[in-house]
Amino acid sequence: MTLLFATGNGGKLREVAALLEDKGVKVLGINDLEDSIEVIEDGDTFVANAKKKARTLFEATGYAVLADDSGLCVDALGGAPGVHSARYAGEAKSDEANMERLLRELSGKEGKERSAYFLCSMVFISKRGIEVDAAGRLDGEIALSRRGDKVFGYDPIFIPEGSRRTLAEYSLEEKNKISHRKRALSAILPLILPHLN
Numbered sequence: 001m002t003l004l005f006a007t008g009n010g011g012k013l014r015e016v017a018a019l020l021e022d023k024g025v026k027v028l029g030i031n032d033l034e035d036s037i038e039v040i041e042d043g044d045t046f047v048a049n050a051k052k053k054a055r056t057l058f059e060a061t062g063y064a065v066l067a068d069d070s071g072l073c074v075d076a077l078g079g080a081p082g083v084h085s086a087r088y089a090g091e092a093k094s095d096e097a098n099m100e101r102l103l104r105e106l107s108g109k110e111g112k113e114r115s116a117y118f119l120c121s122m123v124f125i126s127k128r129g130i131e132v133d134a135a136g137r138l139d140g141e142i143a144l145s146r147r148g149d150k151v152f153g154y155d156p157i158f159i160p161e162g163s164r165r166t167l168a169e170y171s172l173e174e175k176n177k178i179s180h181r182k183r184a185l186s187a188i189l190p191l192i193l194p195h196l197n
């Protein structure tokens, strides 16, 4: 059984492969495909984007497909940056510029006014075309300034609930245990297992 995971990110691919390969599933990433397939993520929600990715890849390849979409939502900003997380400060997709914009927009806000969460939606389509989805969430708050050097996205300014450290001060193993992606994966796993043959 082969599953195509809609990512070109090696770290995400390894995380999913580790969970599925002991169940006899071979996990491929989009870089394993001969042709590159572009999907424009223009949905209003994470689940809409993940569905679009999953359906496009399923139709193009016929493989069973898993796709995700994720981002950061800040309560005081009405859920922004949300689906625009990667390009919050412009097309350049700069983590530094995105964090700077967010910190500027939250200046003067304290405590609960800085509450935020990461959300990840996952969508699976079986070889026979059966579709299921699930989500995972990590609650926390936006730090007053950036801390930590493992820079991915907004990690240096996100403090998980109950912690004093930013996610950029967590080891990768520690982060992978609590992340929104891990939670979405754990939620979708029992839903996809019956459809993996």
Ligand code: IMP
Pocket (backbone or CB within 6 Å): 068, 069, 070, 071, 072, 085, 086, 118, 152, 153, 154, 155, 167, 179
């Ligand atoms: P994607 O779903 O991996 O494309 O993520 C979209 C954007 O959300 C990324 O470019 C990051 O800015 C942000 N993001 C998603 N997950 C994380 C995370 O675990 N840490 C920090 N930023 C994240």
